[in-house]
Amino acid sequence: SRSINLAVVPGDGIGQEVVAEGLKVLSAVLPQDVKLETKEYDFGAQRYHATGETLTDADLEQLRRHDAILLGAIGDPSVPSGVLERGFLLKLRFAFDHHVNLRPSKLLPGVATPLAGQPEIDFVVVREGTEGPYTGNGGTIRKGTPHEVATEVSVNTAYGVERVVRDAFERAQARPRKKLTLVHKNNVLTFAGHLWTNVFNRVAEEYPEVTTDYIHVDAATIYLVTDPARFDVIVTDNLFGDIITDLAAAVSGGIGVAASGNINPSREFPSMFEPVHGSAPDIAGQGKADPTATVLSVALLLRHLGYDDEADRIDAAVAADLTERTGKPARSTSEIGDALAVRVAG
Amino acid sequence: SRSINLAVVPGDGIGQEVVAEGLKVLSAVLPQDVKLETKEYDFGAQRYHATGETLTDADLEQLRRHDAILLGAIGDPSVPSGVLERGFLLKLRFAFDHHVNLRPSKLLPGVATPLAGQPEIDFVVVREGTEGPYTGNGGTIRKGTPHEVATEVSVNTAYGVERVVRDAFERAQARPRKKLTLVHKNNVLTFAGHLWTNVFNRVAEEYPEVTTDYIHVDAATIYLVTDPARFDVIVTDNLFGDIITDLAAAVSGGIGVAASGNINPSREFPSMFEPVHGSAPDIAGQGKADPTATVLSVALLLRHLGYDDEADRIDAAVAADLTERTGKPARSTSEIGDALAVRVAG
């Protein structure tokens, strides 16, 4: 019989609330014969304050044993900026080699967008997750003096670029439009830019059916607001991916519905799924958070584990729920979760 | 008697056309007693193909003698990506220490924006121009092999950050709302991020009237489309500034009206003024380019040289022209230039 052994990290702020709804929908969608086991972990601000720990080697040993990880949100104003981000989120992505950071954007009919004219938006960003300016390489000399120098080193390898570019070509090939756009800044960041561009062009030869193009990251932000329909699959560097996926989320229904997967395609390590939004401490504990992004992250998780039908059912339930929201009164976090659980079970 | 000794670099693509209109408006706005001398330089793709040169030491010696530089656009598909960008544009910014890269964004009533609901947009981005990931620091080993490693080093100094942060505080202080936002990614790029944040907070103490806040660059792209009215003055790093000013241009009337100044506030070297748009080779030579961004760059140039009244007259002429465009047939590059020249002279 089948089983899913899931690590659950509610985390900080609204993390608890949204993860509860994600699990509710997951239980509702899974067939009877699939045994769902969950284990909750207490990572986040509270544990950091109590113990000084963010993510220990022993924690990583435990997490490794799971099939996947579902995360709510990590981050709290009481912790200095960077401590939990580098100490937990990025540490996990690097330790488990989550090199494919997958972030789909789809604007459903009737869903609010800041853009005029309700444009067609349906693309996926494949963001590199283990290299670029995120490696923590760099340092500071003469800290706090008028002569301080601080560096950040973006590290890019042919190995790291090729595997994520290849993943993006596979995804583009599997979609109806079969189009892949490389986003970088190769006219200024020429060392990294040439590596990305050369690897991209070389791998492209193996995918003659996929149409390719290249745009600079600054121009990409323009297209995301003036002509988002031009995008099908985007592959990009870790930092550019961070920036453009927040913008992509904003134009395609908002950060409340943006899901992401931190994926290790080889399955050597468990992959981690999380909403793109953060812990939103200002609305935490009030039942105001939209759990949709977490529920959609559960769908990405199911797809990664091979439960495609169940993932499709979640996507369809969310689409129906979103398109029917217009004009209705706002619902609480658990009301939205309940509605989605009913839909996927039906 | 007063005089302006201007270096003019039409450059590539639509550069020629838009610069001609910029000069037309400049001549029309200047009082009789101001002597305008211009000297044209042939930098760009053609000279590169003919001589292999982009910007020589002798060129820099000549350019130094001018009061300011007006640039159209540099860049052509016949030149490999990065050659003219690094070899001319960035070389000039670095050689003349253009550390304040000024990019105002203002959405005028009636002007088209991709955003719904015609939001209020009136802010200025102060982008650092001589540091960060733009220094060209970095390199490549094992190029073209499966073991290639390419690095890009972002270099940030207390000296460089403080002077641009100070400039931004001065600008914020002089505006009615007196608000300054630091945009960075200090939760991930912790070395550079802490330097920026610490310098920002320290300088803030000297400007008690200025309200300050901080947002991550990814979140900034969200606010730029959902709540652009929250911004008054933004100060940011070279690369983040590059990215968010293209987005800012897109939402506030388009790249056709986005002006920029590459400013050396000490006036030790001439400052350079250019439209944010590129050379747009696809529409070059057809009289289709909108010269407004260049004309607004001329206004920034005049303001930098102390001709505030003349700069105000250009801004007012452009505002009037833009708000009256709606519903009218498209005009050619020179028709728009003529109309603006008439307005500023009147």
Ligand SMILES: CC(C)[C@H](C(=O)O)[C@@H](O)C(=O)O
């Ligand atoms: C919180 C932060 C470390 C993270 C990132 O920059 O990757 C977040 O912005 C995201 O996009 O997942």
Ligand SMILES: CC(C)[C@H](C(=O)O)[C@@H](O)C(=O)O
């Ligand atoms: C052309 C390029 C070098 C330049 C930059 O990245 O600064 C441009 O995008 C700009 O914003 O002026």
